[in-house]
Amino acid sequence: MANQDRLMTPKQIAAMVKKIERHKTALGKHRDALRDIIEDVEGVCDEAAEACDNLQYAVDALSKYL
Secondary structure, eight states: OHHHHHOOOHHHHHHHHHHHHHHHHHHHHHHHHHHHHHHHHHHHHHHHHHHHHHHHHHHHHHHTTO
16 A cells, blocks of 8 residues: 555656656757857857967067067
8 A cells, every 4th residue: 555655646647747848848948058158158269269369470570570
């Protein structure tokens, strides 16, 4: 009898599955949002690296005249 008290009814199982699916969908949306943020940050990093290279080129060019 003790095991029977712990069993879930089909209705409870269906509700649990629905809840899991709802959370999976939400997690997927958060994952996609994080990927978009990472892509944006990588773009900024690439631009910053290019800016640093350009500044170094400018410094080197000016050094020729000193």
